[in-house]
Amino acid sequence: MYLGIDFLISPDLKPFVVEVNVGLPGGAEEYHRTHLVYLQKPSDIFARIEEISRRVYGRPFQNYLESFPFLKTLKTFKIWMDGQGPFPSDLHPGLRLEDKWVQYQILNSFIPMPETMVFDAGNIEAADLFLGRKGRLVLKRRLGRGGRNFRIIDDHGSLQAASPKGPGFILQDYISSKIHGYVFSVRSVAFGGEHLCLYANLSLRVHSNHGILAYIKEGSELRLADQEFRTEVFDQKSWEAGIWFGGSEPSYLHHNLYEDEVARTALSLPGPILRMIQDLSVSIERFYDGLDLDSLPRACFEEDSRFVT
Numbered sequence: 524m525y526l527g528i529d530f531l532i533s534p535d536l537k538p539f540v541v542e543v544n545v546g547l548p549g550g551a552e553e554y555h556r557t558h559l560v561y562l563q564k565p566s567d568i569f570a571r572i573e574e575i576s577r578r579v580y581g582r583p584f585q586n587y588l589e590s591f592p593f594l595k596t597l598k599t600f601k602i603w604m605d606g607q608g609p610f611p612s613d614l615h616p617g618l619r620l621e622d623k624w625v626q627y628q629i630l631n632s633f634i635p636m637p638e639t640m641v642f643d644a645g646n647i648e649a650a651d652l653f654l655g656r657k658g659r660l661v662l663k664r665r666l667g668r669g670g671r672n673f674r675i676i677d678d679h680g681s682l683q684a685a686s687p688k689g690p691g692f693i694l695q696d697y698i699s700s701k702i703h704g705y706v707f708s709v710r711s712v713a714f715g716g717e718h719l720c721l722y723a724n725l726s727l728r729v730h731s732n733h734g735i736l737a738y739i740k741e742g743s744e745l746r747l748a749d750q751e752f753r754t755e756v757f758d759q760k761s762w763e764a765g766i767w768f769g770g771s772e773p774s775y776l777h778h779n780l781y782e783d784e785v786a787r788t789a790l791s792l793p794g795p796i797l798r799m800i801q802d803l804s805v806s807i808e809r810f811y812d813g814l815d816l817d818s819l820p821r822a823c824f825e826e827d828s829r830f831v832t
Contacts, residue, residue: 524812530709531700550712552761554720560785561738579715593617622822637696659697670732691823713808718801723790742791752788
């Protein structure tokens with residue numbers, strides 16, 4: 524299964540998985556652009572994806588994607604998550620993989636993830652106890668993209684102030700993933716039992732969603748090659764947009780599907796951390812590829828009618 528997996532790296536250099544994205548998540552085009560900017564030459568990532576698809580699944584990648592069991596419903600569902608379309612009429616059980624609490628339940632026993640709990644506005648005491656143990660938490664949507672409603676919780680007051688009124692939120696142990704003043708995350712892509720690529724997102728916000736992209740290379744320590752750097756801006760249709768939507772991508776996704784800002788620098792990761800991220804990515808991809816989707820835990824949109832509008 525083609526996956527984009529998001530990692531944070533703690534100050535003691537431990538990688539944590541915070542989200543697993545299915546379907547055709549961003550990753551290949553972003554990696555390709557960091558390769559172009561930092562190494563000044565194209566990558567071979569698209570040819571590799573095609574080769575793996577034919578060798579492992581016996582079909583071109585476009586045909587592999589079209590055979591994805593919940594492709595059509597997944598597109599509709601993601602647009603609904605963005606608040607730009609109706610709730611899908613066909614709820615394939617694979618859509619449960621979009622719920623971050625479902626991801627945590629099926630992965631946390633063998634994959635390092637920040638400790639997580641469902642946020643219940645009617646049981647603020649449980650949230651306070653969790654905050655007391657951890658000292659700092661993150662509040663985020665169980666569904667959704669782009670960091671909407673993302674909040675850092677430092678104390679009881681900020682917990683009360685940030686408490687959402689609607690359903691479908693989780694609290695998560697805060698992982699301080701920072702480098703030279705930037706919050707950063709690593710997007711890693713795996714497919715067909717192989718690790719494909721990875722790149723970094725750098726941001727001056729509290730979360731790194733769609734930040735400045737940076738190439739990742741192996742180094743002796745975690746650092747940016749240049750603490751001060753220029754960037755290059757792209758505004759052209761991504762490979763994922765063409766494969767996923769053909770010529771009919773929603774206009775509201777132009778920024779996500781066309782535009783990227785890429786740093787003229789690289790993030791160095793120590794070899795053991797780099798290989799751990801690669802190995803974890805393949806482990807998750809193999810696990811997802813073998814899932815019985817009907818047996819997945821129920822998702823928040825199945826549990827609460829307020830999700831269906």
